[in-house]
Amino acid sequence: MSRMVTSPQVVNIADLRLLARRRLPRMAFDYIDGGADGETTLRENCRVYEDVTLRPRSAVVAKSVDLRTTVLGIELALPVLLAPVGSCRLFWPRGEAAAARAAGKAGTAYILSTLSGTRLEEVKAASTGPCFYQLYLCGGRDVALATIARARAAGFSALVVTIDTPVSGLRERDFRDGVKELLSGRPFTMLPFVGQILARPRWLAAFLADGGLMSFPNIVLKEGPMPYADVGLALEESATCWEDLGWIREAWGGPVVVKGVHTADDARRAVDAGASAIVVSNHGGRQLDGVAPTLRVLPEVVAAVGDRVEVLLDGGIRRGGDVVKALCLGARAVLVGRAYAYGLAAGGEAGVARAIGILRADLGRTLKLLGCPSVAALDASHVRVPAHWR
């Protein structure tokens, strides 16, 4: 089935999502697909793009369009980076390395989550492109300092500090799918929920051949890599606060990106704390449900700090047209999470390559239809936003 990702019938990200659903057990698919609480923000992140309409310049022939940009001075072939997505080995063997490889070949950056099952050195070595490291403080300051030193030595280009996870959001689907029970390791507790796993024998065989349930080799505690089941508590005990940015920045010594900004006030605070870029992000609707969709708050954040740092955005990007709208409203580039995670789950590296290929083709076509020669030339004149946004 993984070969199906290259089929001509796979034309958009929604098609990759369906393939992912067919290959993964329900709990793994829902882990990618779901959001927090009533999933209002998750839905709105995608829907809000419909509120913004495009204003093309017709009868303009742009034979070739330039998709290149730079983020933090790093050249990218297109303004789409792969967002940090934890637990990728649940989707595909050594999933983080597969995704990083696809990103590198496509000429863009891969952001590795702290909560990954593959050693950061292996992930960096897999990619020919730039890699950023996303930091949670699981295990405390000393553990984080050791990881920061490893990431620097391995050649990661930037540190992405996620600030929207003081506790894990409540993902209701995880409860229904029995994630806690499946992680308990107790056969009788697990029994009611194992059917979904046995129903996907190919996934199961690949998962077991890849070592089964991973631990986190980039969170090295005194006892060794942090076990999978301990994530929730570890996040809660090690929530990042503004005061942490000082020592993180000093230890890293390179550009720091703050991810999880929702308001102009926090954007200013992040910049004052030394951020080189910020990501307007609500974690893909997986943390605080009920916050505004990211595209809606982007103009406020750009107005506050856009002349001081690069502003990136993620959340709800499923088409190249979405990328265009975010860039017109002031984003330097976007991050995609689920768009490539579906591809990874459907077909490993080939699936991620397909996801990026779909977005790249969309982007090029949309620019031509807009009569715009490059992503650099996109601006507010190419979109119309609802009057009440102003």
Ligand SMILES: Cc1cc2nc3c(=O)[nH]c(=O)nc-3n(C[C@H](O)[C@H](O)[C@H](O)COP(=O)(O)O)c2cc1C
């Ligand atoms: C399965 C999954 C796991 C994620 N894990 C992390 C993570 O470990 N760290 C982080 O900062 N963000 C994480 N995110 C959030 C993404 O980085 C990104 O903000 C979000 O996916 C963007 O929304 P989108 O999925 O609609 O593109 C995760 C998202 C998904 C879908």
